[in-house]
Amino acid sequence: MKQMRKKDWSHELTLAFAAPAPKRKEAFLKTMPVPQLDPRGFFFTQLQYIRKRTWIFSIFILLACIGIVRFASDGVCWKTAALLPFLTLITTTEFARSTQWNMVELEMSCKYSLSQILMARFLIFGTVDFLILGVIIGIVSTQSEFYLLRTVLYLITPCTMTAALSLWIIRRTPRNESIYFCAAASAFISIAHDLAGSSGAYFYHPDLLPVWEFLCLASVCFLLKQGKELLSSARKGQLLFIH
Amino acid sequence: MAIEIRDQYDKIYRYCYHKVKNAVLAEDLTQETFLRFFSQTSYSEIGKQLPYLYTIARNLCTDHFRLRTFDREKELPEDALEDVAQHRMIEQTELTLVIRQALHVLPEDEQELLLLRYVNELTVSELSEITGLSRFAVYRKTKTALEHLKTRLRKEDFS
Amino acid sequence: MELYLNRVTKQYGNKIACDRISLRMKSGVYGLLGANGAGKTTLMRMICGVMTPTSGEITYDGIDVRQEAYRDVLGYLPQNFGYYPDFRVQDFMMYLAALKGLPKNPACERTASLLRLVSLEKESKRKIKTLSGGMKQRLGIAQALLNDPKILILDEPTAGLDPKERVKFRNLISRLGQDRIVLLSTHIVSDVEYIAGEILMMKDGQILHQGSRDEIIRTIHGKIWECCVPETNAEQLCTEHTVINLRNSGKDIILRVISDTIPRENAVSAEPTLEDLYLYYFQEEAEQ
Numbered sequence: 001m002k003q004m005r006k007k008d009w010s011h012e013l014t015l016a017f018a019a020p021a022p023k024r025k026e027a028f029l030k031t032m033p034v035p036q037l038d039p040r041g042f043f044f045t046q047l048q049y050i051r052k053r054t055w056i057f058s059i060f061i062l063l064a065c066i067g068i069v070r071f072a073s074d075g076v077c078w079k080t081a082a083l084l085p086f087l088t089l090i091t092t093t094e095f096a097r098s099t100q101w102n103m104v105e106l107e108m109s110c111k112y113s114l115s116q117i118l119m120a121r122f123l124i125f126g127t128v129d130f131l132i133l134g135v136i137i138g139i140v141s142t143q144s145e146f147y148l149l150r151t152v153l154y155l156i157t158p159c160t161m162t163a164a165l166s167l168w169i170i171r172r173t174p175r176n177e178s179i180y181f182c183a184a185a186s187a188f189i190s191i192a193h194d195l196a197g198s199s200g201a202y203f204y205h206p207d208l209l210p211v212w213e214f215l216c217l218a219s220v221c222f223l224l225k226q227g228k229e230l231l232s233s234a235r236k237g238q239l240l241f242i243h
Numbered sequence: 244m245a246i247e248i249r250d251q252y253d254k255i256y257r258y259c260y261h262k263v264k265n266a267v268l269a270e271d272l273t274q275e276t277f278l279r280f281f282s283q284t285s286y287s288e289i290g291k292q293l294p295y296l297y298t299i300a301r302n303l304c305t306d307h308f309r310l311r312t313f314d315r316e317k318e319l320p321e322d323a324l325e326d327v328a329q330h331r332m333i334e335q336t337e338l339t340l341v342i343r344q345a346l347h348v349l350p351e352d353e354q355e356l357l358l359l360r361y362v363n364e365l366t367v368s369e370l371s372e373i374t375g376l377s378r379f380a381v382y383r384k385t386k387t388a389l390e391h392l393k394t395r396l397r398k399e400d401f402s
Numbered sequence: 403m404e405l406y407l408n409r410v411t412k413q414y415g416n417k418i419a420c421d422r423i424s425l426r427m428k429s430g431v432y433g434l435l436g437a438n439g440a441g442k443t444t445l446m447r448m449i450c451g452v453m454t455p456t457s458g459e460i461t462y463d464g465i466d467v468r469q470e471a472y473r474d475v476l477g478y479l480p481q482n483f484g485y486y487p488d489f490r491v492q493d494f495m496m497y498l499a500a501l502k503g504l505p506k507n508p509a510c511e512r513t514a515s516l517l518r519l520v521s522l523e524k525e526s527k528r529k530i531k532t533l534s535g536g537m538k539q540r541l542g543i544a545q546a547l548l549n550d551p552k553i554l555i556l557d558e559p560t561a562g563l564d565p566k567e568r569v570k571f572r573n574l575i576s577r578l579g580q581d582r583i584v585l586l587s588t589h590i591v592s593d594v595e596y597i598a599g600e601i602l603m604m605k606d607g608q609i610l611h612q613g614s615r616d617e618i619i620r621t622i623h624g625k626i627w628e629c630c631v632p633e634t635n636a637e638q639l640c641t642e643h644t645v646i647n648l649r650n651s652g653k654d655i656i657l658r659v660i661s662d663t664i665p666r667e668n669a670v671s672a673e674p675t676l677e678d679l680y681l682y683y684f685q686e687e688a689e690q
Contacts, residue, residue, distance in 0.1 A: 006361075009389065013361045016342040019260035022270050025252055032248055033281055034512075034550065037503045045500040102484025109450040109478040110501035111470055111549070117501070235468075237453045 042112045046120040054090055058132060061087045065136045069143050076143045077154050077204065078197025080136060084155060085162040085186035087132065091125040092166035095230070096178050099170070104239050115234040122227060133159060146204070153212050154204065158193060160219040162186050167226035171233050174241035251293075252277070254363045255300050261358055262304035272307065276300040293365065294372035301373065345395040353388035360385050403429050403463065405449070405553055405583050410458035412444050412607075419444040421607040422458070431579035433598030434587040437684040441607040442587040443481055446555050449585070450478045462553060474503065477551030479542045481558050485530045491517065492526045495545060502549040509548075516544040519574070535562035543571070547578075554578060556586040560593050572597045595676045605683055615676060622660075622674045622682050629669040630656050639665065644685045646678055660685070 037045070061083055068079045098104050098114060107114040137155055144151045166182040173181055196203040233239050255276055260269035276299045284292060346354055352374075359365045359373070370385075371378045405427040412420040419441045436442050447453040449460060451467045460467040462475065485494055492513065499509035517523045520540040530538065539562045546554060556575075560568050576597050578584055588594060594601055601618055603610040611618045626646070631639055636648070636655045643659040650656075658672060659665055660682050672678075 010361045010364075012338060012342055013357055015336075015339045016346055017257060017261055017358050017362050019257050019269065020266045022252070022256050022266075022273070024270055024274070025249075025256075028274050028277075029248060029252065032277065034508050035505050037500060037505045041505060042500065042503070049497060097486065101486050102482065103486065105447070105450075105452050105480040106478070106483050106498065106545070107501060108452045109473060109476055110498065111474045111503040112501050113451075113470075113473060237447070240452065 037112075039112075042116070043120050043123070046117060047124060050094060050121075050124065054094055057090045058087060058128065061090070062132055062136065066139055069139050072143075074145070075197055076140055077146060077151060078193050080140050081155055081158050082190045082193040082197065084133075084136070084158045085189045087129065088159050088162040089166065089182055089186040091129055092163055092170070092182060093179055094121055094125065095167065096170045096182070099174065099239050099241065100176055100179065102175075108234070108237065113234075114239065115231045118231055118234055129159070150204075150209070153209075153216055157212060157216045157219060158189050160216065160223045162189050164219050164223035164226050165189075167223070167230050171226065171230050171239075248277070251296065255296065258297070258300055258358060258363065259304055261354070263307055268307065272300065272303045275303055279303075294369045297359070297365070297369075297373045341396065342392070345392055348395055349388065349391055353384065353391060356381070356385050356388050357392065403552060403581075403583065406459075406461050407449070408459045408461075410445070410448060410455045410460060412441075412448060412453065413456045418607050420448070420455075423607075423609055425602070425609070425612075427583050427585065429579065429581055429583055430599040431575055431584045431586065431597050433594030433601045434585060434604055435589070435591070435594050435601055435680065436587070436604035437589060440604045440684075442604055443557055444607075445604070446478075446557050446585065446587060449553075450476060450555055452478075452480075474549065475552040477546035477549060477554045479546045479556045479559055481561075483542055487531070488529065490527055490529050491522060491533070491541060494530060494541065495548065498545045499548050504548065512548055516547055519547075520544045521570075536564060536567055539563055540567070543574075552582055554582055554584045556584070558588055559586055560588060560590055568593070589680075591677050591680050601676075603679075603683060610683060619674050619676065619679055622679055624671055625660060625662055625682065626658065626672045626674045626678045627661055627665055627669040628656055628658050628672045629666045630654050631666065644681060646681055 064083055065080050068083070069076055072079055095118060098107055098117070104114060107117060133155070137152055140155065141148050141151045146154070162185060165185040169181045169185065170178045172178075193203075202208075252273060256269055256273040259272040259276075260266060263269055263272065276296065279299050280292070280296050284295070346357070349357075356370070356374075359370055360367075365373070367378050367381050367385075370376075370381045374381065376384065405425070407423055407425040409422045409424050410420060411418065411422050421441075423445060434442050434445070444453065448455050449467070451473060462472055465472045486497070489497070495513040495517070496506075496509055499513060504512065513526075514523070517526055520543055522537060522540055522544065525533065525537065530541070533541065539559065543556070543559060546556065559575075560571055563571060572593065575584060575586065579597075579599065586593070586598070595615060598615070600612065600614060602612050603618060611621055629639065630651060632654050636657060639645070639657055639659065643661045643665055646658040646660065648655050648657045658678075659669075660678070661669075664671075
């Protein structure tokens with residue numbers, strides 16, 4: 001008995017200190033306040049509700065880009081750039097979920113309302129896409145015919161353009177249609193890269209660099225603006241699409 | 244209701260019962276403890292505020308100490324044991340009985356430490372906050388308390 | 403506990419959906435009665451912060467409708483609501499519980515007890531797309547109660563419920579109204595009759611009358627008549643006045659009509675009911 005371990009002592013002492021069962025526990029517990037989910041907790045639940053397929057497709061695109069770098073003999077830059085709009089498409093469709101499935105009204109009336117949900121998704125996908133893009137840029141730049149900054153420019157622009165367009169579409173188009181328009185926009189940008197890139201080197205001619213710089217800057221600004229407008233629309237109930 | 248509050252209710256109740264030896268009063272004090280706790284803190288993680296919860300309980304019990312008027316030696320809660328047996332149908336081994344008797348001889352603060360450390364499973368840091376002792380002192384006193392208990396039990400063994 | 407609407411207006415271009423609505427609501431069940439398109443849903447959406455009023459303010463105990471603290475005490479059942487595909491009943495409740503600020507463990511417990519309350523506990527693992535209309539409606543009611551709201555807004559909550567479910571629902575709402583502000587909108591008169599403490603009649607964006615059942619019925623006192631006429635004359639009477647109902651009595655027909663003055667010499671003034679009231683005010687809409 002003296003060789004009892006700590007958990008045996010715990011057990012025996014629990015018995016020794018036992019008290020008669022409390023009689024008013026349930027009634028009292030009902031009056032207790034309910035614990036709150038803080039913003040950090042809310043953010044993590046939103047993370048959990050991102051569809052698995054979004055992550056899977058994103059990884060797939062990443063692998064495809066790696067594949068291009070590995071196996072393509074030339075034109076690594078435009079080939080990758082043609083794939084990137086689809087990366088953005090996958091992530092921005094997560095923003096259309098609420099309108100697509102008629103959850104807007106319910107989500108708006110909750111403590112953590114629609115605009116906060118969208119904000120959480122911005123943060124999540126902003127970070128994830130930024131990282132994936134960073135990896136892709138890093139890998140592509142090893143094989144790219146251009147120096148790093150130029151590669152960055154050529155790869156970021158299709159992403160930001162697609163994202164900005166998609167957000168604009170989501171804000172303007174009700175329900176299911178928005179996804180199709182987003183897909184069309186992504187396809188358009190992708191095909192443009194395909195055609196222009198494969199037809200010759202004019203697309204990435206150094207003379208056109210200022211045009212690219214302008215496009216890049218403009219699309220980043222447009223993207224930020226669309227993000228802000230989307231949140232504002234969410235708050236005002238414009239995502240209900242009535243009238 | 245959160246599982247945490249449920250658990251803590253039982254633990255605080257057990258603590259109060261040990262202090263005041265009266266079931267009804269113990270429950271009153273338990274409920275008062277929680278009411279005061281939530282009037283001061285907005286609930287997010289009760290787990291992180293345990294020392295505060297216990298301090299409230301401890302102070303409330305001290306305020307009611309005057310109800311414990313009888314001599315500790317005479318006060319062997321055999322009725323309470325039967326009560327417990329009826330309500331909980333706990334296996335009443337002779338060991339339990341013997342441990343209970345041995346416990347009652349120990350100084351109050353040692354009993355408290357054993358309850359809080361081994362039964363209510365508070366950590367040394369939490370105990371240190373509640374009792375005001377340093378972590379080392381808590382650790383040492385708890386060990387001593389357990390040793391005392393073992394010694395006492397050994398004595399009982401030979402009687 | 404007071405929900406205060408101060409001259410709340412919603413205007414779309416030239417159309418005014420809600421016209422300077424002012425209300426003070428304390429705990430209890432309020433029935434919002436009106437024809438479709440009367441502005442009921444618009445008003446409810448504004449109370450829930452889903453739509454912004456063109457002008458006016460909405461506050462609960464001083465907290466403005468746009469604040470998080472307001473939404474914290476709000477529960478809403480919209481007229482139509484969706485769900486993410488492949489969501490099961492349990493998933494739906496847990497998702498919304500998180501949005502309402504409930505951490506996982508309390509969310510589980512509340513979900514279980516609320517599903518029991520609306521008799522859906524056996525369906526918790528079923529996919530929502532397989533649920534019947536009535537079940538989905540009950541699920542909607544359950545989610546509205548997740549955060550134990552002080553303000554409960556229910557838009558056409560009994561739509562799709564069978565009579566038995568409707569009775570259960572009425573009992574539930576009566577209980578809930580004890581320490582909550584419950585506003586339910588409906589065009590089903592009997593719902594309101596049994597459970598609402600106070601009735602709000604809404605037409606063309608305005609609150610026509612507000613009061614207990616007896617108070618507002620008094621407004622059409624002396625306007626409901628029962629006439630006994632031969633069959634041949636019955637059609638004539640029908641064209642002159644709105645007929646609420648008719649029944650045969652031998653060779654004659656007894657018609658219950660709405661009329662400001664006595665329609666026929668032998669007509670008898672009848673005690674108005676809420677049904678009569680509804681038709682009196684909403685006869686044009688009812689005919690559409």
